[in-house]
Amino acid sequence: MKKRIIISVAALLVICVLLSLLQMLVMPKYTDNKEGALVSEYYDEAGDHDLIFVGDCEVYESFVPAYLWEKYGISSYVRGSAQQLVWQSYYLLEETLRYETPKAVVFNVMALKYGEPQREAYNRMTLDGMRWSTSKVGAIRASMTEEESFVEYVFPLLRFHSRITELTPDDFRYAFRDNKVSHSGYLMQTGVKPQTDFSEGRAEVDYTIDENAWKYLDMMRELCDDKGIELILVKAPTNSWMYWWHDEWEAQVDSYAERHGLSYYNFIPLADEMGIDWSTDTYDAGAHLNVYGAEKLTEYFGQILTEKHGLADRSAEAELAKSWDARLEKYYEERNK
Amino acid sequence: MKKFLALLLCLMMAFCLVACENKKNNNNNDDDDGEGGGASKKSSVSFYVNYNSVKIELGADAKAVLSALGTPKRTDDQGECGGLGRVTKYVYASLELFTLNNGKTETVDGIKLLDDAVKCPEGVGIGSASADVLKACGSNPTNKSDTGITYTSGSKNLIFSLRDGAVSGIEYKVISTKK
Numbered sequence: 001m002k003k004r005i006i007i008s009v010a011a012l013l014v015i016c017v018l019l020s021l022l023q024m025l026v027m028p029k030y031t032d033n034k035e036g037a038l039v040s041e042y043y044d045e046a047g048d049h050d051l052i053f054v055g056d057c058e059v060y061e062s063f064v065p066a067y068l069w070e071k072y073g074i075s076s077y078v079r080g081s082a083q084q085l086v087w088q089s090y091y092l093l094e095e096t097l098r099y100e101t102p103k104a105v106v107f108n109v110m111a112l113k114y115g116e117p118q119r120e121a122y123n124r125m126t127l128d129g130m131r132w133s134t135s136k137v138g139a140i141r142a143s144m145t146e147e148e149s150f151v152e153y154v155f156p157l158l159r160f161h162s163r164i165t166e167l168t169p170d171d172f173r174y175a176f177r178d179n180k181v182s183h184s185g186y187l188m189q190t191g192v193k194p195q196t197d198f199s200e201g202r203a204e205v206d207y208t209i210d211e212n213a214w215k216y217l218d219m220m221r222e223l224c225d226d227k228g229i230e231l232i233l234v235k236a237p238t239n240s241w242m243y244w245w246h247d248e249w250e251a252q253v254d255s256y257a258e259r260h261g262l263s264y265y266n267f268i269p270l271a272d273e274m275g276i277d278w279s280t281d282t283y284d285a286g287a288h289l290n291v292y293g294a295e296k297l298t299e300y301f302g303q304i305l306t307e308k309h310g311l312a313d314r315s316a317e318a319e320l321a322k323s324w325d326a327r328l329e330k331y332y333e334e335r336n337k
Numbered sequence: 338m339k340k341f342l343a344l345l346l347c348l349m350m351a352f353c354l355v356a357c358e359n360k361k362n363n364n365n366n367d368d369d370d371g372e373g374g375g376a377s378k379k380s381s382v383s384f385y386v387n388y389n390s391v392k393i394e395l396g397a398d399a400k401a402v403l404s405a406l407g408t409p410k411r412t413d414d415q416g417e418c419g420g421l422g423r424v425t426k427y428v429y430a431s432l433e434l435f436t437l438n439n440g441k442t443e444t445v446d447g448i449k450l451l452d453d454a455v456k457c458p459e460g461v462g463i464g465s466a467s468a469d470v471l472k473a474c475g476s477n478p479t480n481k482s483d484t485g486i487t488y489t490s491g492s493k494n495l496i497f498s499l500r501d502g503a504v505s506g507i508e509y510k511v512i513s514t515k516k
Contacts, residue, residue, distance in 0.1 A: 197413040242415035
């Protein structure tokens, strides 16, 4: 009888291990769409940041922590992901605060345009990379579209098992180790594709920012208040017809910031002042900045953070400086390749 | 023992298949042309325009439409974040056509009218009075304010922008929301 129980348990364990291995193999590795690998990279560098950025592509393509350190000695990290929705930013921030308590949090307001879950593919890019915690559970519950189920996030094998027939060498290469793609959350783009079309964006059905988006921004603000963290709102300087920032949204965000005493920087009208050249500083015709544009914005914002928000120059701290020197070296290695 | 293991494996396979079946069902729902968007999101307006004798309909295969329209004045394309698709804008004399390419298909994602040379099938165009829009397209739009009137059916939208009581812009647009 005892022998049978032992065999049964062993058999179960073997099955579990095999299924886990299979799951690791079929999970998307995001070697082409690198944005999907961003969220999980944070844990290796978690801690000792004075500034955390949260938001969508407009944070991970616009703000360069390595450059911010080099120019101002500000230690920062970008917890951005593709089409990161407000509730995802909230839960990512909540999770981040388990690891560290920064002095300030910067949230890019573009995601406020969405009041409800959008696409599973984007959800996966943000949620699969999070470590399990109540924050991840909350993020999944807030993010799921109708076609998704919670159990598929707990056991991604259920969702991705069909990939078994389309595995690539990268699936084997990165099954057990991460493919590091970012520089402290910044996803580098060195290409240049000038913006030639400066026409306005497409119309919206309703320009009223959804209550659900406000709800999570309120939660983010209250979370920061509770921890004594300053919440700063920004809008990246990019404004292409594809990702157009409407005046109606601007007025609502402006009013929210004023009502709650938050600093809000809309960098769109400041692009000229910071020296952004749309013929050289974007890699995709104006939708996002490339590294040259991102450095200009980072330098401009760094000065504001230093002068108006009291973020200190910590370059004299030997341990921290050593850690950032290593990150800077990797940053310039890719930038100047 | 062997029976137990066989049963366990069967259960797991069934579990996986159930997951697949759910996904298939949901995909089928996605493919229903967006018309199943709920009773509150039905509209009697037409989601197409005729331009140079070419019928351009939201959600239609873009290839045939583009071929029939001929060479545009210019094009511009921008990728969706995360490399999930590309939206291309084709500019013609009186309208802009937006297509969405998801890597497998390219469909008509939007139509923006640029002047009153093109009218909606309901007979209204840029410059029409807002009262005429309500008369032609129905008095119960999905959204109505001083600055716009919108008619929605599933994921398809017809958006009239208003200024001083008259139509200043018209756009047909696919917006997929899946909650």
